[in-house]
Amino acid sequence: MSEGRRPDSISSDDLAAILESAVLAPSSHNTQPWRFEVSESGVSLFADRLRALPVNDPDDRELTISCGCALFNLRIAAAHAGFAASCELLPSPEEEDLLARVSFKRFTGSEDHEAELFQAIARRRTYRKRFEPKPVPASVLDALAEAAEAEGAWFQVLESEPDRQQVAELVAEGDASQWSNPSWRRELAAWMHPRRKGDGLTVPGMIAPVAQLVVRTFDMGNGVGAKDRQLADESPVIAALGTSGDGMADWLQAGQALARVLLTSLGQGLQASYLNQPIQVAVLRPKLQHLLGRSGFPQILLRLGYPATDLPAVPRRNLQEVVEAPGNGDSKTQQFKRR
Template sequence: MSEGIRTNSIPPDTLATILESAVLAPSSHNTQPWRFEISETGVSLFADRLRALPVNDPDDRELTISCGCALFNLRIAAAHAGFDAHCTLLPEPGDEDLLATVSFTPVSGAEDRQTELFQAITRRRTYRKRFEPKQVPSNVLSILEESAETEGAWFQVLDSEHARHQVAELVAEGDAAQWSNPSWRRELAAWMHPRRKGDGLTVPGMVAPVAQLVVRTFDMGNGVGAKDRQLADESPVIAALGTAGDGVEDWLKAGQALERVLLRSLGQGLQASYLNQPIQVAVLRPKLQHLLGHSGFPQILLRFGYPATDLPAAPRRNLQEVVENSDARAIKAKQASRR
């Protein structure tokens, strides 16, 4: 694998290890919507629009946030390997798919290798089950708030029971709106795969066709909404992560902040999952913004707690599927121009 992964600034095996960490980032429906291009000067991160969710994420906002998460993992893995990762966001305004370029500089052994964050990358899970009925200390929440701020985002915990209940109602309302849309259900069903597929929402192979048919056919919004409302009400922590603006660069910052928060939370024994329905459904996002009383834009709604059990990692595609060198991209572009 490493024979095709080369840059002048970093050994191929080391770069392969860094990229293996990058692709462990979370993404909507586990779509893994990223591509990496290797050149002599470093790594370029591209959005893979073929893996977009046009109904669930019409502006590619969550797609870009997912790529930001992958970029943060890349930075941490590089630091652990002894390299500074110098990132430039949106380096070419004319290429909307090129989200970031990264170059690497070796650092001395005395530098911070980000060991805790690096080790958390492989342990992070999207924990959709109930959490232990145990409160999260306020000093831990302060750590998460500082983590988001480090990456240029904000992190706000919903403290009052009234606010938490209102958020739970928005989540249920979002579920009802999404499930009532046949196009949304078809899109969800299309990403329900057996684990061997390497992406998507894992469904046992024998029942996958039936599960897909049920999701496509039936509006289960009321049942799903009731379950999510209960999850929200019972979660020890509900928090929003947001940014001052709402453009592509803000979304990339939100992704990096999200992954830093998730990895730092693991160091405190926490896991997290998402309640993003009030942000995904456009008419509900202003209501959430008003509830938060924050001048910025909520990008992610999270629930945190102490996991009651261990979960397996979500499947991932092979590096060969997401990595190419600059020569290969140039050839593809030339072939496309001839059509």
């Protein structure tokens, strides 16, 4: 920042810490498809389409949702640091990769009510294992619905056993469809990395080549579908998160709502993972929409519950890989390189 900055300007240290929280957001295949540009006026969030999944996510819908999650983390981390983050979504139609511009203003009073979610950012995990067989209270589910609504989205729990069974069948059908596609399998295998890579789906280095070969070569849809069907059947909560529309602005909205729901659930001792196959497979999405019995578009299908064990954090890229700051000698650039 320049020497003549405003008193409420954000420091390089604060900004680096805020961005470190932003990049802890969830993303499909842990692709981390975002980049940030820092300027005197704040931060710009861009989609990194070099990290897109053209087979799994041909419209970049989930990529945009992932960036929305990162944007929400940024907002919460800013509040924790004492700043209000003002976000302008899709500010330049001619720049389709520019998803948001964010400016910061220091809080003048007790306005940092969002900061209570901050501690959950580092503890959030995508929990793919079985949950404890423990019901989630209705009051907690109501809080999650309110969290989604606060970001302009909706959160609907599938409560009846017939509805849950139908969802489980859609998940298994989605698995079968995806795994039968050699291009989808190749794309999945390409994102299976040793942990040192800093992104992707972590596989021990010694077996990574074998695992990639197996995934590329064999259609394991039936086995994976059976496992996912069982996970769905046994999950205390299956819920859909959706929006009224289905464009880029709605996807960014869905991402921020998803992040708020996930961080709110952490405060109640819950973790979550995804059963998005009925949304990813285009012919299945209307079936899920019909099952939900409401207008709007399901964007995410979640399973939630109380974790039986703690999981390690997944690998992340270094901050300097995702942040661009002006000037080779700029203090912000040096700050990011040290982190």
